[in-house]
Structures are given as structure tokens and as C-alpha cells.
Amino acid sequence: MDFQLSDDQRALQEGIRSLINGAISLEEIRTKEGADDTVEQAWWDALNDAGVFSLLVAEQDGGVGLSLADGVVVAEELARGLVPGPLLSTMVLGPGLADAAGGMPIALIDQQSPNSAVPLLLEHPQTVKSIVVLPHMGDAAGQCRRLDPSTLTLSLVDEPLDPLTPLAVVQGTLPEGEAIDGLDAVGLRQRSLVLLGAAQVGIAEVTVELAVEYAKGREQFGRPIGSFQAVKHLLADALCRTELARSACWAAAVTLDNNDVATREADTLSCSPGEVRWRVAAGAKMLADDAALANARTAIQVYGGMGFTWEVPIHLYLKRARVLAQTLATRTQLADLLSALI
Amino acid sequence: MDLRYTEEEEAFRLEIRAWLSAVLPSLPAKPASTDWPARRAYDTHWQRTLYEAGYAGIDWPVDGGGRGSSPVEQLIFKEECEFAEAPYIGTGFVGLGHAGPTIIAEGTQAQKERYLPAILKGDEIWCQGFSEPGSGSDLASLRTKAVRDGDEYVINGSKIWTSHAEVADYCEMLVRTGDDDSRHRGISWLIVPMDTPGIEIRPLTTIGGSTEFAELFLDDVRVPVANRVGDENDGWRVTMVTLSFERGTGFVGDLLESMRILRSLTELAKRTGLWGDPSIRRRIASLTAAFDGLWALTKRNVSEAARLGVPGVGGVVFKLSYSENGQALCDLGLDLLERSGLAASSIAGADSLGDLPNAELVEAWIKGISLTIAAGTSQIQRNIVAERVLGLPKEPK
Numbered sequence A: 001m002d003f004q005l006s007d008d009q010r011a012l013q014e015g016i017r018s019l020i021n022g023a024i025s026l027e028e029i030r031t032k033e034g035a036d037d038t039v040e041q042a043w044w045d046a047l048n049d050a051g052v053f054s055l056l057v058a059e060q061d062g063g064v065g066l067s068l069a070d071g072v073v074v075a076e077e078l079a080r081g082l083v084p085g086p087l088l089s090t091m092v093l094g095p096g097l098a099d100a101a102g103g104m105p106i107a108l109i110d111q112q113s114p115n116s117a118v119p120l121l122l123e124h125p126q127t128v129k130s131i132v133v134l135p136h137m138g139d140a141a142g143q144c145r146r147l148d149p150s151t152l153t154l155s156l157v158d159e160p161l162d163p164l165t166p167l168a169v170v171q172g173t174l175p176e177g178e179a180i181d182g183l184d185a186v187g188l189r190q191r192s193l194v195l196l197g198a199a200q201v202g203i204a205e206v207t208v209e210l211a212v213e214y215a216k217g218r219e220q221f222g223r224p225i226g227s228f229q230a231v232k233h234l235l236a237d238a239l240c241r242t243e244l245a246r247s248a249c250w251a252a253a254v255t256l257d258n259n260d261v262a263t264r265e266a267d268t269l270s271c272s273p274g275e276v277r278w279r280v281a282a283g284a285k286m287l288a289d290d291a292a293l294a295n296a297r298t299a300i301q302v303y304g305g306m307g308f309t310w311e312v313p314i315h316l317y318l319k320r321a322r323v324l325a326q327t328l329a330t331r332t333q334l335a336d337l338l339s340a341l342i
Numbered sequence B: 001m002d003l004r005y006t007e008e009e010e011a012f013r014l015e016i017r018a019w020l021s022a023v024l025p026s027l028p029a030k031p032a033s034t035d036w037p038a039r040r041a042y043d044t045h046w047q048r049t050l051y052e053a054g055y056a057g058i059d060w061p062v063d064g065g066g067r068g069s070s071p072v073e074q075l076i077f078k079e080e081c082e083f084a085e086a087p088y089i090g091t092g093f094v095g096l097g098h099a100g101p102t103i104i105a106e107g108t109q110a111q112k113e114r115y116l117p118a119i120l121k122g123d124e125i126w127c128q129g130f131s132e133p134g135s136g137s138d139l140a141s142l143r144t145k146a147v148r149d150g151d152e153y154v155i156n157g158s159k160i161w162t163s164h165a166e167v168a169d170y171c172e173m174l175v176r177t178g179d180d181d182s183r184h185r186g187i188s189w190l191i192v193p194m195d196t197p198g199i200e201i202r203p204l205t206t207i208g209g210s211t212e213f214a215e216l217f218l219d220d221v222r223v224p225v226a227n228r229v230g231d232e233n234d235g236w237r238v239t240m241v242t243l244s245f246e247r248g249t250g251f252v253g254d255l256l257e258s259m260r261i262l263r264s265l266t267e268l269a270k271r272t273g274l275w276g277d278p279s280i281r282r283r284i285a286s287l288t289a290a291f292d293g294l295w296a297l298t299k300r301n302v303s304e305a306a307r308l309g310v311p312g313v314g315g316v317v318f319k320l321s322y323s324e325n326g327q328a329l330c331d332l333g334l335d336l337l338e339r340s341g342l343a344a345s346s347i348a349g350a351d352s353l354g355d356l357p358n359a360e361l362v363e364a365w366i367k368g369i370s371l372t373i374a375a376g377t378s379q380i381q382r383n384i385v386a387e388r389v390l391g392l393p394k395e396p397k
């Protein structure tokens, strides 16, 4: 057991971070706020060239053949960098599958429960070239299907909550699309939950870093606000949330990667390896959703009035955290999923 | 990032499992939780059993007489002990977790030979005399004075919250040997035999009704200078060695116990029908996620300790999160008991329910309240995280 980043993972983390800071950068990203298409082709190409989208694809299928544990490291970095776009769905599905469906970027959408009253919303409607639909979570035998986005009737949402994640309402019922043989819907959902969780960990971490820097420099009552305990304790709790969630996401990734790990854990918990996989994936996203939302709000609090301005980027992280928290499974759904396993 | 165990580690796990299943059935009956002499006897018997099998001091280095197991082996050992419901370290905690490791790190050869084997064999029990009525969180302000008189120190003052002092043979005591205002520059670490004349032990009753800790009154207590560990006035540094030990794998047993309680609460909710309430189910699910996360964090910390040779900062993060979640768990336990949680001794539930775990859960709830106080309050831990991990400026003094 060596449950830390390996040297390779550390190198991957640093590589992606410097790629994002150099080729993409927060300033450039912010020029896209409110745009209908917030993904610059050059950014996409840079990530693609770096192997981000083929990272999880097996080598024999032309991918890089890394593990979900490596994917988690990358997802944390993408979210820290606030990089917009259907990144995680393209990562988890891979370029090959995207090509077969109509090309990258590829979106992953969740087939809603038939009695849902909420309209289906598609993220990055002007950017995605193909779509995969996951069968509804309650539909155990359901198959993944591919859809051509041009067959959808979309109406763009005027003001998406996250100005970097444009949205469209899908009008009418979703077309049938084409069943994809051999794509494991359960595994796909579980892996996606873990990547979403990892992205939330990135947000939880970077918002605390921003707030700590601010708290060291901003002075009130003749001393840095970071020397006040009321501020320190907010940030200490925030750090604990990040590290707890990160531990859970890493463990979930390793458990999904490795059959032996899932089997031995199943032994300990007297359940099946399949149940272990759901448990770790749901638990990880639950902790990570909590951490990202609470930490981004904490960071705004530490910034005071400045934190409530559009200029300071923390609100963008908070809004992105809301998007991720509402993707594939909400906190309540995750809790219900988990409680059915215990 | 690897969670697999090596073949040797798996073999070690099986060895421990087999050994536990062989020795546990012949264990004496568990004593009442308020009977401290009986608890001491029970704990030392278990320690002796560990010693004879070669498992004493699993987390101690070999040159201290321990097993020198890797952090991962320690984790496996503690995990197997918890699954098998083996006894806890109990009153052996200070000797095995604090005093022993301090003597290993800072003691003389003579001190090591005199004290370490007796701790490992379960012959001698230690208590910790750090806190004082005037000095808790601000430990460096302690005032109990030790004055040199020939080859002895003469100690005057008092200590408080000394856990299981009544049944201890020795006390690891911090005393002031420097000027009154020398703070951490004037503290020494002494080994004080508890039967030394001049020590009066006055038991204090906890909110659980147990005399778990005591106040020590020290009136011209004479101990040899040879009982000092480390240099005179260097006791603060010596103590820090001990405290960082506590923040390593020290809480693994408690965490696993909490996880067991959580599983039993799930069963209880299903038995009583409260499981049908979605808000209860979701609370249990949230706690399950949190405790799974704490277990994963423990593995990260253990791996970090294995790499660095010392526990990293993760221990403080763990203690803070664990304390809060532990209290939430205990609150859930009482909520599930509904009005039967008003009875602290066992009462029978309706026939269809079977035995209620009310005594156990009430005890856990009470004990849970001390999680955010003992071994450094959560406020102090937050200061530590903020200043040492996040690098925020220190408070003005």
C-alpha cells in the first residue's frame, strides 16, 4: 500500500497545471464569460495534444492507457484552472467513442426519470459534436445510446448560472438515438461520479488557496485578517473538507481501477464488489460536492465585500461547483443511492 | 496511489487473524467501565498476552524493544484487532503511546532498560501529568515547580485531568525548572513514581459518572534527578516528540470502532423502523461517506508516515474531522434510541425489538463530547491547521 501520489502522478499534475497556466490561463478563460460557446479551439487542441482526452483509453485502443487514479489527478487540475467545456465527459468516453458518435467534444447526459418535471438541460450546446445518453439510474438493464446533437430541438438559456457553462433546454422528448453495444453504463456512471468529485476537490482546494493569500495581505484593525481566529477557523475547516474529500476520491478511483481492491473491500463489508464500487463512487462525490460548495462560499466570506464582486473569480468557482453538484447525481440522490447499499 | 497490500502484508494479516481467534476466547470477562482497578488488570493481562506472542509495541522501533512494524503493518494489526473485537489499549495508552516513545527517543540507556520492558510486558501503567488548573491549552504556562536539591528534584504544585492516575505506577510529568516566566524554555520532563510521598490523588468525576481522571496535589515530592528525560529546561522539545506520535496512527482503533458503531446504528434503525424515514437514512449515508473518507485519509497518512518516517500534517486534519464526525455519529445514536436514550443503564426494548443498545450508545455519546477537548481542543487544532498548514499569520501575543 502506498496511498500517495506516485512520482508519475506528481509529474502529470505539474504538467497539466503548467499547461493550463500557459496555454489557457484564467485571464483568457474570463474573456469568454457569457459567450454561447466558451471553449476556444486552441485550448481544446492543447489539452488533446497533451493526451488529456485519451488518457483513460486503453493502449490497444490507441489511448494513453492510464488509470482512473491518474484521471482524478487531471480532473482536479482542470477544475482548479476553471477550464470550461465538456472535458470530463470527453475524458471518460474517449476520442474513439466520440469519433464514432460524431466527434469531440462529446457530452454525457443523463436520461431523466420518466416522471421528472424538470426540463433536460444540455451543457455547452454550441460546442458539443456528439452526445452519449446514460440510461436512467433506476434502469439497471438500460443501454447507453448515442445521439446526434443536430437532431435535438435546443433553445439556448439566456443566462446560465455559470457564465462559462452555456446551457440549452432540450425541447420535447429525447430522440431514441442508437444503442452502443459493449459500453458498460454502470461503470461509466461510476467513473464519471469520481471524476466529477475530483473536479470538486480541485475547486475546494483552489478557493481556499485564494482566500488564504487574501487573508495574509488584507489588513483590518491594524493586522492581517488571517490572524483573526474567526477567519483562521473557517479556513482550517475548509482545508479539512478538501482533504477528506480528496482521500475519498482517490480511494474511489483506485477501487474502480482495481478489482482486487474492490473484492477485498467487499469481503470486509460483507457485500458484493459491485456494491463497493457504487458505495465509494457515491460517497466520494457526496463529500466532494459538500467541500466545493462550502469552501467556495467560505472563500467569498473571507474576501468580504470584494468577494461579492464579479471581478474576483471565486463566484465562478462557486457557480461551477453548483453545475458539477447537479451533474449525474445530486447530494440527495447520492445519499439515497448509498443508503440502499448499507 | 495504491491500495493493494503486498503478499507479505496479506500473510501478516492472516497470521494476526489466526492468532486473535486462538487467544480471544480465553479472555477474562470485561470489567465494569467504572471499576478502574479491574480495568487495569484486564488491560495489563491483554498487554501481557500481546507481549508473549511478540506483538507488544507493534509501533515501537526494535531498539526500543518493540516489533518495529511498518506503518502499514500497524494499520493491518489494528484493523484485525478491531474486527475481532480484541481489547483496546485502555490504561496502557500513556505508557505505550506517549511515555515509552518519548523514552525511546530521548531517554538514557539506563532509563530505556528500566522502563521500556515493563511497559511492553504490561507490568507498569503510566499516566500523563501535563495539564494544570491554570494551564490547559496554554500548556507552556505551567507552574508546577521542580527545584534541585542535591541529586533530587523537589516538586510542588498540582496537575489536573490526569487520566487513570489512581491505577498508574508512573507519571510522565512536565515541571517548571526555569524562571516563572520562562514558558517553553524552562520546562523539564520527569518520570515520577506515583507512590512517592507527597502525591495526593483526588479523583474527579466525569459527566459520565466515572472517576476516569483525577487532580494530583504535589507537596514536596522528591524524585531523583536521574528521572529526568532529556536536558533540564528542554522538556518542551522532548514533549513535542510525544505529541507528534499521538497524531500518527493513534486514532485508528477509535476510527474503526466508530465505523462499527455506525454499522450497528444502521441495523438498529432497520429494526426500529426509523430507517423508513428518509432524513434518517440520508444522515446515515452522509456519515458512512464521511467515515469511509476518514478511513481513506488514514491510509494516506499512514502512507505518508511510511515515506517520510514521521507522521505528516494529515494527523491534525484527521483529528479535527474525526472529532466532529464522531460527535455527529453519537448524536445519531441517541436520536435513534428516541426516549430509551434517556436511560443510561440497559433497559429491555419491546419483545419484537430485542435488546436495546441504549447503555452502550449513551456511554458513547458522553465520551464523544470529550473528543473535541482531550488531546488538544478543536479550536487549538484549527489554530494549528491555519498557522502550520495554511501558513496564516500567528495571533498577536
Ligand SMILES: Cc1cc2nc3c(=O)[nH]c(=O)nc-3n(C[C@H](O)[C@H](O)[C@H](O)COP(=O)(O)OP(=O)(O)OC[C@H]3O[C@@H](n4cnc5c(N)ncnc54)[C@H](O)[C@@H]3O)c2cc1C
Pocket: A229, B127, B128, B129, B130, B131, B132, B135, B136, B137, B138, B160, B161, B162, B163, B213, B370, B373, B374, B375, B376, B377, B378, B379, B380, B383
Ligand atoms: C477526557 C479527558 C482526558 C484528559 N486526560 C488528560 C491527561 O491524562 N493528562 C493531561 O495532562 N491532560 C488531560 N486532559 C486535559 C486536556 O488536554 C485539556 O482539557 C485540554 O488541553 C484543554 O485544556 P483546558 O481543559 O484547560 O481548557 P482551556 O484551555 O481552558 O480551554 C477552554 C476553552 O477555551 C478555548 N481556548 C483556549 N485557548 C484558546 C485559544 N488560544 N484560541 C481559541 N480558543 C481557545 C478552548 O478551545 C476551550 O474551548 C484530558 C481532558 C479530557 C477531557
